[in-house]
Amino acid sequence: MLVKLRDMGVTSDMLFVAGMVSIVASFLSWVMSKKAEAAGIDRADRWGIFIGEWAPTFFTLGIGLRLDEIHGSPEKGTLSKLKGKIGA
DSSP: OHHHHHHTTOOHHHHHHHHHHHHHHHHHHHHHHHHHOTTOHHHHHHHHHHHHTHHHHHHHHHHHHHHHHHHOOGGGTHHHHHHHHHTO
């Protein structure tokens, strides 16, 4: 999956920004749902939690891409080169 994201031009910084935006969007959706809907705070909590669950996914993918950007990926043969350098 990381290879596909990299091939599409997605960078780790983009995913870190998406994670931060997700946190802000979670808070804003909670506030807006709480004020705009008559469904009560339970519905607002669900919207906030639903959107807030995206943040860890974006951050995790961002970390994976950052590691790929720094160290390369096994698909490029970088892992075998690193093993050769450390004598493994």
